[in-house]
Amino acid sequence: MSPQDMQDLAAEHEALLQFFYLAPVGLIQISLGGEVELMNPLSAQLLMPLSQDGGLSNLFQVLESVAPELRRMTADFPTSQGTICDGLRAQLTAGIRGKQDPKMLGISLIKVDEKRMMAVLTDLTLAIAQERQLKYNTAWLNAITAGVTDYALMSLDQNGNILEWNPSIGRVLKYKKADIVGKSFSMLYKEDGISPERIIDYLKEADEDGWSLTEGWRLKADGTQFWSSSMIVPIDDVAAEIDGTKVLSENQGLSYALIMRDITNRNREAGTRLMAISSDYLTGIANRRTLFEAAELEFRRWHRHPRPLSFMVIDADFFKKVNDTYGHRVGDLVLCHLATTLKNTMRDIDTVARIGGEEFAVLLPSTGLDGATQLAERFRNNVEAATVNADGVEIKYTISIGISTMEASVSGFDALLDRADKALYEAKHSGRNTVKIWRS
Structure with missing residues (x-):
């Protein structure tokens, strides 16, 4: 290669790096295991609020709390190149009604070869209001065109x-x-x-x-x-x-x-697309985004006409030990069993969702603390009494649950979630396999 060719190549490389760092979206080069190899400043800005320890060394770990399905989707992707997900939505916060819009992150993941992937991150917050209006108009259109x-x-x-x-x-x-x-x-x-x-x-x-x-x-x-x-x-x-x-x-x-x-036939046609948008990749129950949307609607209703509204957060006890002992495939079976048991225990009006790796949540309309506690104890007992059979191995596990309830001092869903998380923390540090209620 001639000196001129080397100079031209270096100039192209410099231009590519400049584009990478100045791109109006977050761009990240990662390994198949999620280790970050290259990241532009906007990516760091979008991801830093999600980091538990201030580190951004592994994309899957940073996004585990809002998009736990990414690791599994990558592992299941069958070819050496292609788009693993396009515009996967992860809701970061619920926002505060009338003060702050919900924060939404769009995630696209592309497998470049057998060793590398590119992630594209987009702040979708400003698009939420327009999309909701479009969804409302679509529902209206469905209603009048049948x-x-x-x-x-x-x-x-x-x-x-x-x-x-x-x-x-x-x-x-x-x-x-x-x-x-x-x-x-x-x-x-x-x-x-x-x-x-x-x-x-x-x-x-x-x-x-x-x-x-x-x-x-x-x-x-x-x-x-x-x-x-x-x-x-x-x-x-x-x-x-x-x-x-x-x-x-x-x-x-x-x-x-x-x-x-x-519109049953129309619903079947749109079923696959709806599931991809609103459901958790592994368990099939609602995802974090669907939970936050349901919570926002319930908060609007509560402010118009206050009534009981409760929330519970569930965590599988010692789940890391299950993964380390039996492997991730068996761990996934346990999570699916937990999700199915949770769905079968709760009511149709409740929103049952997976919001993290082994963390689940339920929004309970028209339910006070007593009713929420009864449902939580029933679910805890159902899990404790059950056995998961994986390749002939019988696995038993337990759960811890934290509960919070709506009152005038709760500014938004984020606050209600934080209270339930604190009650969950108390449950896990008081022996696990128990239900705790947030108290002021």
Whole structure:
């Protein structure tokens, strides 16, 4: 190679390094084990708040608390090159309502060869509000573009009770008039699928926003489930207008229209994409981002209409010993068992999530400390009594749980999470396999 070629190569290398360090996104070169080999300043700025010890030597370790699936996704990636994940979202904080937006980090991971990977980090905080509005508009579009033959229309009173029956209810939901009129529309949900407070939430949201939109599994009269897009809108309960003054009908109260559409087929088509965005890679339950979004909504509801709201954090006791003794594959089986047991123990209205390596959490709407403690003890007992079978080896494990509850002094979800973490710390340092409640 001639001196000129060497000079040109050095200039190109210098230009590449300059681009690397001045890039408007975080760029990191890492090994397959996550060891950082090269990092630009923006990456350090984004990652430093996540570091437990101030070090940034291993990307997987730094992101373990917010994106625990990265290590497993890398290990499972089948080829020597390609994109392992593109725009994986890790929610860092819940924010404070009206004061501070939630912090969100976007993570893309590309396998360059058998030894190296590139990570791209993006601060997505400013995009959150726009995306939520887009999601809301999409839900509205789903509600109004479904076929005209798959909707059920019913009127509700101010408590959510069904006032009238029409043929669409029989056609879509299979209910007869005597089965449904006068009863709460909660009968269309599975048991524990909705609380009395949540019914009022939907009606109040309709009052404030003009409509309330939700999607989820609902029940027909024969017990079969269907995925519904449900819209509640307030309607004037007016019998007449005299001299410009509206006169209420004999119901003397607010009323609403509930439109339920069967979009089961559309939901199946979008199921894979939805799971990738909202679910934990290993266990299939909600991920950290989904938990934070649910918490933000519950906080808005609490500020409008205070009611019991509790939160629990769960940690598998001595989990590192399980990994060291039996290997990570068996450790993953234990985590999946924990997640399944947790999901089966909690109610449909609870948000069950994995928020770290062996750390899980549950958001408990309409639940005070007594109810949260009962659920936590039931779950702890279920885990203690169970056995995980891995290749003929029977493994038993226990868990520790910390609980906090909402009150006026809690500024946001981050504060509620911090209180539960402190209660968990007390549980782990008082012998483990126990439940502790945060006390001021």
